Amino acid sequence: MKKIILSTLYLVTLSLFLGCSARQANRPVVHHPQNPDTAVVYMTQEISPAALVRIYEALGRPATGRVAVKISTGEAGGHNYLKPELIRQLVNQVNGTIVECNTAYPGKRNTTKEHWKTIKEHGFLDIAKVDLMDEEGDFTIPVEDTTWIKYDRVGSHLKNYDFMINLAHFKGHAMGGFGGVLKNQSIGVASAAGKAYIHSAGITENTTTTWLHTGNQDGFLESMAAAAQAVHNYFGGERILYINVVNNLSVDCDCDSHPAAPEMNDIGILASLDPVALDQACVDLVFNYPSKEGDDAAALIERINSRHGVHILEHAAQIGLGSRAYEIVSIDGEQMLEQLNAQGLSLLVRNHGVTTCHENRGVQDLLTLVETQPERLQGAVVADKLIGKAAAALMITGGVREVHTNLICTPAREMLEKAGVQVSAAQEVEMILNRDKTGQCPMDRRINDTDDPAECVAILKNK
Helix, strand or coil: CCCEEEEHHHHHHHCCCCCCCCCHHHCCCCCCCCCCCCEEEEEECECCHHHHHHHHHHCCCCCCCCEEEECCCCCCCCCCCCCHHHHHHHHHHCCCEEEECCCCCCCCCCCHHHHHHHHHHCCHHHCCEEEECCCCCEEEECCCCCCCCCCEEEEHHHHHCCEEEEEEECEEECCCEEECHHHHHHCCCECHHHHHHHHCCCCCCCCCCHHHCCCCHHHHHHHHHHHHHHHHHHCCCCCEEEEEEECCCCCCCCCCCCCCCCCCCCCEEEEECCHHHHHHHHHHHHHCCCCECCECCHHHHHHHHHCCCCHHHHHHHHCCCCCCCEEEEECHHHHHHHHHHHCCCCEEEEECEEEEEECCCCCHHHHHHHHHCHHHHCCCEEEEEEECHHHHHHHHHHCCCEEEEEEEEHHHHHHHHHCCCEEEEEEEECCCECCCCCCECHHHHCCCCCCCHHHHHHHHHCC
16 A cells, blocks of 8 residues: 655645644745655654654665664753653664763753763663763864854764764754754754854854854854754765654753743654755644644744744755755555554544544444544544545544545545545445445435535434
C-alpha cells in the first residue's frame, strides 16, 4: 500500500487539520510543492519510542560507524526536554552516543561538572553513552557564509563521530523564536565559546560579555544558519539526518529552567534529510494550527513572529543549506492498518501523539467520538476495518484528515475525496453489505438519498 503524500499546498488551503483555516494570515511563507527541488518530510502523529524508530527508518539513510545523537539534555528544573524513555530505543538501535556541549549562559549546564550532574539527574546515563563534546576543548570548522561569523567553533569530540542524528525537540525559544534542528545543530553543537560567537553575530567568544552584544537579531539568526550549514557540511551532507519531536510546545526552550506551560497540544514527529524543509514544515504546522479555547497556538506564533524567527529559514535556504519547499509524507497509515488487522480491532484513531483502539462493530465508535470526543477526530489519521458511506460521513464531520482501510465502497471514497480527505484502501466495492451478505448495510441504506455529510450524520444520530 502506497504511503500518503500530503502536499504543502494542501496544508495551506485546508490547514493540516481539515476544515480549519485559523491563523492563515499569520502563515510565514507560501510553498510550491510542484518545484523539482521540493524536499520530503516524513510525519507520524504518534509520539512513542516505536514511532521514533519508524520515522528514522523511513528516511532510508542508515546511521553507520560511530554515531552521535545530538539532543538537548535540558536545563535543571525544566521538564519539556526529550525524555530518555522516548529516545532510548532509537539510540540503542544505532548504537549511538548522546552528545551535547556546555552552555554559554549561567545555569546548571555551563560547566562540565554541573552539566554532568544534570545529565545524570535527567536519566540519560541510564540509557546510553553520553559525551560532552567540549569537555576537552573545541576546534573550528569552516563556514560557507561569512557574513557574520568567520568559522564555527564546535566541541573537540565532534571529531570522534562518523555520523550524526540531529534529534531535536521543536518548541519556542526566547531569543530565536523557535528551536528545531537548525538551532540544535548550530548553537547545540557549538562549544560554550562557539555559542557566544554565534549569539553575538561574530563579535565575541567571551561567554560573559556576549550578552552585551545581542542587538543584531537578524545577524544572530543568520549566524545560526551559517553554523548549522557548517556542521551539515562537516558530515558531508550524506552522513547526517534530522528529526523534530513536536511536543510540549512551550514558548520557551529546554534551556529554560522554568519554561511556560504549553498552551497547545502535541502534533507528532517529523523527519527529513533536509533541515530547512523540516523546520519549515514544523513552523507551518504551528502557524496553521486549528486553535480553540484551551488548545491555542497563538502564544507560540507570537513568540516566533516577535523574534523574526522565520528569518533563519529564509537565510538557510538562501545560503544553500536546504529548501523551504516540501511535501509531507505520512508514515502512519500502513502501520496502523497492520496493527488493526493483527489485533482484530475495528478502528484506530491517531491524533496529537496518541493512538486509541476501538472494537465495536459498525459505526458506533465513530458516532460516539463525534458526539462526545470530537477533538479526537479533528485532524486525525484513522485506520478502519471497512468504510461505508455512513462511516465516511462521520469521519468528514469529525474532521478526519487521512483514512486507511481494507475495504471501502465507491460512494464513501467519493464523499471522502470530495471533502479533501486522503484515502488509501486495499479494495473498493460498489457497496458495503450487511452482515448476512444479503443486501446493503442498513446504516448506508438509510442515507442513500443524500450525499451531504452533515445530513447523513443527522439521520444517523436520529436512529
